[in-house]
Amino acid sequence: MNDRFPPSRPGRRSVLAMLALTPVAGALAGCATGGSRQSPAAAPTGSAQAGNPFGVASDAPLEVVVFDGGYGQEYIKVPLDLYRKKHAAAKITQSATQQIQQSLQPRFVAGNPPDVVNNSGSNAIDYGALVGDKALLSLAPLLTAPSWSDPAVTVGDTLRPGVVQVGTHDGQFVVLNYSYGAYGAWYSTSLFEEKGWTYPQTWDDYLGLCDKMATAGIAPWTYPGQFPYYMFWWLASLIYKAAGPEVIDKINNLAPDAWTDDRAVAALRAFEAIPANGWVLKGSSGLNHTDAQMQFLNGKAGFVPGGSWLENEMGDSVPKGFDMAICRAPSIGKDDVKPFGSLCAKAGEPYVIPRSAANTAGGLEFLRAMLSTEGAENFIAKAGTLSSNRDAKPPKDAKHGLTSIDAALKEAGDNVFGITVDTRDSRLWKDIANLMGRFMNGDIKADQLAKQAQSLTDKARG
Structure with missing residues (x-):
């Protein structure tokens, strides 16, 4: 699922990593979540209402783990702030690691994974195993929810072409790829x-x-x-x-x-x-x-x-x-x-919500904040690449290559494809x-x- 980027940003060149899986990674690939068929935990929820479409409980803790790669962690601060403003009573924990599999796979097995995981890089948890174990929450409700920046438009309508298709496995949309890159x-x-x-x-x-x-x-x-x-x-x-x-x-x-x-x-x-x-x-x-x-x-x-x-x-x-x-x-x-x-x-930089997470509603809400125009434009400015939100614009001082990609995607419209x-x-x-x-x-x-x-x-x- 990761887009193919240079070694300084391992998520970009997952091809090489996949070809050289370590013995540990290979041994764990078949048991990403202990081999059990996961069931969603009883996530604390409130009442779904305007501004809170998933019924997030106001005081439910939220844990987000980000891949510590070339995109850095600065881009995640805006969606964290947006979430915090709406759910001020919630304790929010955000951490970063390059060892996604090593640090989080035991928690998947134990049934206490984070609420949101940026499953990226050369040490990402194997997606085949995660999908096979039904360890990922369906993100379908996210697509029909009102977007953060314009409630009259659904989140799904703000996404660039192919984002849902790339994140769909076994007929379920389970991976939100947050970045969007052009290749050629x-x-x-x-x-x-x-x-x-x-x-x-x-x-x-x-x-x-x-x-x-x-x-x-x-x-x-x-x-x-x-x-x-x-x-x-x-x-x-x-x-x-x-x-x-x-x-x-x-x-x-x-x-x-x-x-x-x-x-x-x-x-x-x-x-x-x-x-x-x-x-x-x-x-x-x-x-x-x-x-x-x-x-x-x-x-x-x-x-x-x-x-x-x-x-x-x-x-x-x-x-x-x-x-x-x-x-x-x-x-x-x-x-x-x-x-x-x-x-x-093609969209890249994958985010998932574990089915057994304690606050799945909060996880969906956080992804909605990430896909806000404000959050997505901050990502473009900080990461130097486009977001999967088609409405987010590059900053005025964006580099020539980035502006050329933005213009090319607008010209292409729906005439885009991914390998x-x-x-x-x-x-x-x-x-x-x-x-x-x-x-x-x-x-x-x-x-x-x-x-x-x-x-x-x-x-x-x-």
Whole structure:
């Protein structure tokens, strides 16, 4: 469930963590809550009424545990204050840890978990076990409750596309992913302005631009060969643009003809021109993520794959006036299913309410406060990434990359998609990503990538 971010923010790169589970984590994965079928505790409640839709008892204690990662803890203070103002008699305890599983799994087993858990990072409690044990409270009531900032609008109506779908397991919405990130590739708008280049909307124009870059001594592409899964989002974006959600759904659900669908193969064949023309920076196969991003920032490459975190991750290394922006997938052909401006985007930074928590009503109320416009805009300002609340706006002094993502999401509307192979089968994700690395190196062609990815998918499906 975690979005894939850099090591400084472990929740972002859960892919690697999932591939290298410690013996302790592996042993506990099958017994997240002791193997029992959890029943909700008798949570103290008051009367549901205007301003208190879940009937939170005024003096019921509330405990919130936050993952101590790159987002920090500052962002949680505003929703805590909002909750405190409405429930002044309640004792509120908030703590943070990077050892979510180690510190909280025993409490799940004992039946006394916190009321709200930010189950994120490389030491998150296994979601498969939590769902299998029915240890998580359904968050469906949250969706129909009046939003904190505008009671005339439900909380569900304030959420960005895909938030509910990503948090739904076995037909139940049980995970609220609070952040919202875009994935794909990046370019420098200031470089484009300097060279007189315009970001292309068609694939032919895209290839023409890459040729101009190469002529100017700039490699059109670089990528982190040590972490080739970065290419997954951009190649998937081309597939979504050409084929729409049907093929992406097949990829996510490990369907028998996912990668070998003619439309998916056509998109991969289009991108094959990049490595075939020698338009990948030499040595990219040996780069890690920050190395590749530095090549991009130093003007050695025109495009680099990545997600919303890139600008913050590189910090002071980003040259003044670089003005990076998220790329939109150009049109592959006239029969494309989705319009220009479609985007790979997904909610992350998961929050859950344990079913056996003492104050489940208070947990729902706290999530409602988090999703307030005030709470969400504070999160954007403090964390440097968007919130799953679609009404929350970046601050006026937001960095260029963040404002470009916000604008791109507005342009995309509902034409967004997410890749979930990583959370469904981390080994498959890694194996297909390795094929994409070979594809970028020119070692295999598009047809081979599609055939071998499908073979791996069929094997993983069983």
